[in-house]
Amino acid sequence: MWRGLWTLVSRAARGPHSPRLCTRQGSGYRAPGSGATIFALSSGQGRCGIAVIRTSGPASGHALQSLTAPRDLPLARKACLRLLSDPRSGEPLDRALVLWFPGPQSFTGEDCAEFHVHGGPAVVSGVLQALGSVPGLRPAEAGEFTRRAFAHGKLSLTEVEGLADLIHAETEAQRRQALRQLDGELGDLCRGWAETLTKALAHVEAYIDFSEDDNLEEGVLDQADSEVRKLEVALGVHLRDARRGQRLRSGAHVVVAGPPNAGKSSLVNLLSRKPVSIVSPEPGTTRDVLETPVDLAGFPALLSDTAGLREGVGPVEQEGVRRAQKRLEQADLILAVLDASDLASPASCNFLDTVVIPAGARNPNGSRQRLLLVLNKSDLLPAGRSDLHPDLPSHLLLSCLTGEGLDGLLEALKKELAALCGDPSTGPLLTRSRHQHHLRGCLDALGLLRGQVRGQWKLRPRLEEHPEALGYLGTA
Ligand SMILES: Nc1nc2c(c(=O)[nH]1)N(C=O)[C@@H](CNc1ccc(C(=O)N[C@@H](CCC(=O)O)C(=O)O)cc1)CN2
Secondary structure: OHHHHHHHHHHHHHOOOOOOOOOOOOOOOOOOOOOOEEEEEOOOOOOEEEEEEEEEOOOHHHHHHHHEEOOOOOOOOOOEEEEEEOOOOOOEEEEEEEEEEOOOOOOOOOOEEEEEEEEOHHHHHHHHHHHHOOOOEEEOOOOHHHHHHHHOOOOOHHHHHHHHHHHHOOOHHHHHHHHHHHOOHHHHHHHHHHHHHHHHHHHHHHHHHHOOOOOOOOOHHHHHHHHHHHHHHHHHHHHHOHHHHHHHHHOEEEEEEOOOOOOHHHHHHHHHOOOOOOOOOOOOOOOOOEEEEEEEOOEEEEEEEOOOOOOOOOHHHHHHHHHHHHHHHHOOEEEEEEEHHHOOOHHHHHHHHHHHHHHHOOOOOOOOOEEEEEEEOHHHOOOOOOOOOOOOOOOEEOOOOOOOOHHHHHHHHHHHHHHHHOOHHHOOOOOOHHHHHHHHHHHHHHHHHHHHHHHHHHHHHHHHOOHHHHHHHOOO
16 A cells, blocks of 8 residues: 555656656657757748748758858857858858857757848748758758757756747736746746655655654654645645636736727727727627737737627627627626716616626625726816716726826726736746646645545555555555
């Protein structure tokens, strides 16, 4: 049984499925075709000032020498101006900066060369074709440079994910989060957890080896138990918070809702800085849900414009209202819009009663739906704004027409989105379902482990009644 226990602890430490959450490989792992030297255009496609072409693999030095004159390798990691020509014809291709990174001190850990050429399409294709003609070189597959960096232990799996997120980051908050993950914060956190678990393992092993020894300190298993308990709490906190990191990667769902003609579409267009929705004085113009990804005060959001909520309309608009209501239920944040000059209308009162007030009330699990109430068309109010009802829930005044109040709204949005997406500066967030999957597996294994530590030998007869459980434990 103790071997079974050991398997559990180490399984919890390692995670049930390889690769580990923050695996750093570096030996043993060889991607298919990894002996070849690869090359690719690393900068974007299309005409540009400078384009960067990279190679990685054992023939990189030879490739660099084949294309450049003079043919000697430049000093390691120092940019150097060379004439590039096609090794087959001697045809000049460009005058370019080249760099030589002898492995293992390179991005991939292999010998690497870089050609910083003029970004014209003919120059780029000329250099790529010339590289393709060098024996031992082939075009890289998508992501292959990064895969090699992983294979050589230059990046861990969470760092690779951080790098991918950084390349796709469109907002400031996404960039910050991705950069911190690329810098290894999430990996460090996981390694810290793994160390705690290794310590617990050492205590359990000491108990196995010396349990007959009277000198063995009392309470060794209790110590392991309390360490694992603390770990369970820490993992639980991160798992409960996981939705925030994922929202930061993919965008929070912000739904703009309100009665017809409150100015929802104008607000969507103002926030997205483009004419996403048709704006007209005619009530019921927006009938379907219109979605647009936006950068709201540095945070990514998926902004939805919805049909004005009202009753007694035709079947098409009714379907629009049904869709709007469904979207409201799924919203991370509701931007509730009312016409500030029309607050007493039945449509405004109904919206306040059915959407705004209930969202403020706590639901049974203690959370409340986030909502910002925006009173639009403030430009139509008399100077004193005396007609606003004193019982109105807390709100922001805005004029989509003049832009007055927009800064205040953006500030409020920033606060709400920071709470929804998590603040990467306070610690690493779980950003993918893969992280959740492994942490949940770890938590399950820890639960079983603590059960066993507490049950000790008494557990054995019961486990024997469940061969499948014994199989899972890898029993002695
Ligand atoms: N021109 C160029 N710019 C680039 C890259 C590149 O490959 N080439 N990068 C690539 O995506 C990123 C930078 N990442 C890099 C990471 C490590 C090393 C490197 O040479 N590492 C060595 C030495 C480390 C050191 O001197 O501190 C190593 O890890 O041993 C280079 C680039 C972004 N900018």
